[in-house]
Amino acid sequence: MSADPHFLFIVSSTREAGHTGNTEWLARQAAAALPAGTRQTWLHLSQFTLPAFVDQRHTTGQYAAPEGGMKALLDATMAATDIVFVSPVYWYSIPAPLKTYIDHWSAWMRVPGLPFKEEMGKKSLRLVTTSGDRDKAQPMIDSVRLCAQFLAMRWGGALWGKGGAPKAVEADAAAVTAAATFLIAA
Numbered sequence: 184m185s186a187d188p189h190f191l192f193i194v195s196s197t198r199e200a201g202h203t204g205n206t207e208w209l210a211r212q213a214a215a216a217l218p219a220g221t222r223q224t225w226l227h228l229s230q231f232t233l234p235a236f237v238d239q240r241h242t243t244g245q246y247a248a249p250e251g252g253m254k255a256l257l258d259a260t261m262a263a264t265d266i267v268f269v270s271p272v273y274w275y276s277i278p279a280p281l282k283t284y285i286d287h288w289s290a291w292m293r294v295p296g297l298p299f300k301e302e303m304g305k306k307s308l309r310l311v312t313t314s315g316d317r318d319k320a321q322p323m324i325d326s327v328r329l330c331a332q333f334l335a336m337r338w339g340g341a342l343w344g345k346g347g348a349p350k351a352v353e354a355d356a357a358a359v360t361a362a363a364t365f366l367i368a369a
């Protein structure tokens with residue numbers, strides 16, 4: 184029997200505290216359409232201290248179990264059935280905090296006794312993103328899709344909206360319409 188859905192939204196905009204970005208606004212439209220009672224966890228990477236990732240694959244070959252904020256991120260990741268990256272396009276790519284978080288996936292795959300890769304293969308990954316124009320988002324969408332593929336995660340696709348200044352995406356009617364069904368399982 185499959186687990187009850189538990190959506191983890193990982194917000195990686197670097198807008199200043201208290202200023203909700205376009206991407207989070209769009210993701211919250213999508214989340215509002217989930218069936219009542221669907222479990223949701225929202226994490227803002229800007230509220231975590233993310234240690235630099237160190238590649239130990241060819242030295243110690245393994246990693247200690249994370250502590251502090253990274254443990255909280257790992258626990259939230261493991262607990263989710265559906266992970267949603269809520270990520271603006273920065274330089275055709277993902278913002279640095281999200282990149283650091285997923286670099287740590289490489290460590291979590293090598294924590295003795297932690298079935299990270301196996302468990303990730305049971306989850307879905309989706310992306311909600313905004314940028315100045317749709318074409319500029321494609322390399323980042325492809326990158327996230329390939330990350331899902333690497334971990335055998337189900338790829339739930341990308342929801343894109345036209346962002347820019349705060350609240351800009353609220354005028355993107357196509358994105359708002361698409362948000363209403365984006366998270367609903369086919």
Ligand SMILES: Cc1cc2nc3c(=O)[nH]c(=O)nc-3n(C[C@H](O)[C@H](O)[C@H](O)COP(=O)(O)O)c2cc1C
Pocket residue numbers: 196197198203204205206207271272273274275276313314315316319320345346347348349
């Ligand atoms: C550092 C930085 C890099 C950006 N790079 C791009 C880009 O490569 N292409 C693009 O179309 N927009 C780019 N943008 C614009 C953002 O994608 C856009 O303003 C987005 O809506 C911001 O999301 P937010 O409101 O959720 O923070 C960039 C913005 C910043 C701050």
